[in-house]
Amino acid sequence: MAAVLHRLSGLHAVHRLVWVDVARGLALVSMFVAHAAPSGGPGGVLHLTEFLTAALFAALVGVGAALERRRHGAGRALGLALIRAVALLAAAWLTSLFGAQVVDILTHLAIVLVLVALLLALPLAARAALAAVCLLLGVWLTAVGTGPVARLLSDWLAPVQALTAPVRAELGNVGAALAFTEAESLQWTAEFLTAGPYRLPLLLAWALLGSVLVASVTRFEGVARGRAAAWAGAGLALAAAALAVSRGRTGEFPTPYTASVADVALATGLVLAALGACAAVVPSHLPWLTGILAVPGSMTLSVYVVHQAYLGWAVGVWTVLGGALQPGAGPWLSPAGTDDTWFNVAVLCGGGLLLPLLWRAVVRREPWHRGPLEGPVALATHRLTR
Template sequence: MKTATPGAGRIIGVDLARCLALTAMYVAHVAPSAGPAGILNLSEFVTAPLFALLMGVSAYLSTERMSFPVLFASSVVRGIVLIAIGLYINTWDAQVDIVLPYLGVLSVLIAPLVFLPAWLLGVISLLSWWFATTALTFFTPAYNEQVLSGSYLQYAYQWFFAGTHYQVFTLLVYACVGGILARALGEWGAVGDTVTAIAATGVAGLIYWYATTELSEFLPYTASRLEIAFALFLSIAVLGWSCLLARIFASRAQVLDPLVAAGRMTLSLYVLQIGVLALYIRYAPAYGLPYNDDSWWMLVLLIALSLLFAWSWDRLLGRTIARRGPLESLLALVTGRS
């Protein structure tokens, strides 16, 4: 659903979905328990898939104002920057598997694909879904060999196929579906938002019920077909509900301002989170605090700090060239999207 904001023309529902992905990421990283009925464990299933889905949405929306050569070149630069930032903040030694390199590679891959017809995007997504587990199993031995030999090829194997928590080949499933959904975001109206949200929630619920009752265990990051399908429909549900929420508050958009602002600067807030967790690991034990950063107070701190930072930045710099956020504005400048 398209809802314009001053000077931006953004799809507010997408920004809200990004904010929810950010929150889910915090829960996955620092929540000390699974919560009632294990509901907080859902964050482990949905965070990276939702970011990948939204990357597909954004890539397609960019085709409305950018030609293929321009978008592809821009995405290559964006991908390189994301990989570089990811490798750098990985040296901070936070207790987090950094997702940015995987999203950087995905950014390059999805840019040309969103120009394809929707049916072909669907075929690519389906093939990636079907062969994801096979790819993980097949390439893991080669990845281990590259690690032992110290070859830089280990990064290619890891990012594309053999990552412990993420694989670009798997994330491609969600990004392609995002490219398909983006075609309808501005057209299907409130009814489409509602049907999408309810239907995707229902399918995700059925998959979860089957997996938790019929299987001995149902875990995230396995790249199994059932897990990918569950994460996909859960991510679609989040996007559908976010678009519906944006539509409901269209006449009172200021209510959503802090969430929307956070959703627009997820890269900066991601790096900020890694910095906070790295500082905690480095200094907290000296003050008698647990080495493990999982705690409710840390979760509250990350959420509150992110919302406050994003809202303050938007209030102070929302009408300047730096309005997107610290890293987002720099990235827009170097990729030609400013």
């Protein structure tokens, strides 16, 4: 069995950083548990995936953007970021068709990708400082609330709105429609900053931290493993402190997705620990166990979309073929009719890790070898990556 897995693990692309793809694979497993586990497991340890998953995906956006800037230069890296952002938006539209009981993060990550590609022009220390500011800003804006933030945005943009008012008056009904669109846009922007499980300032902060970490641990001759281990240790210390303070005050874990200080500190600590540990521990060559995570990690977008398709199927939302594919009752449904079952965790982990290996073993032609969705993205970015 080990020999088979060793052979399959060799399907990982040689030009990619193995530890980064292992971190992506870890993010996928964390996501599967966060989206489908019916309980927190022994001691509630699985609840940590609720804090880690989104932060790790965002940090990996920053890691990837920093690596592309180093490899291709600032101009091409920005072009690549724009193309990949469009791909993420297209994938977000695709996942909206499945009806999974999942709040999609791809739209947020598309915006974060473009922003971090622009901010990579800043020095390393400035990016680290900006990440800290964004973390504090995310906590503060959420505490203020969506309505007040929308009013603040309206006040700040009032001079611009005053300048455009005469133009809208000349346009009549079209101008009135534009004014309504402005109000909607302000509300949408405020929600993007403050509401829901994913908040733009926090995701941007984690992406910036990812770009700082990868710049500090990667060298042309390899990875500075001691420095990576220091990042991991600092992350573990921050996460442990957040847990200790929360348990001391409430006796429980922090509440995920609330953007409280404890929530943000725990998520930040976990993501630094995960990235630092992957960089410190994962070798630059590819042993079979590493490949089990690295190969799916290099096909993250495809796996993400397929997992949403499966969860949408599990809850019976699919209506194609007259509903013939709806599964009905089974181990994929909880008694409450949700997708939170251990069966789904097993299916997602097994399928999400093994199907990419099978794809790589069967599909040999480039760029489709990279993945069902990664292939078209590779075609779109070919001119910029040559």
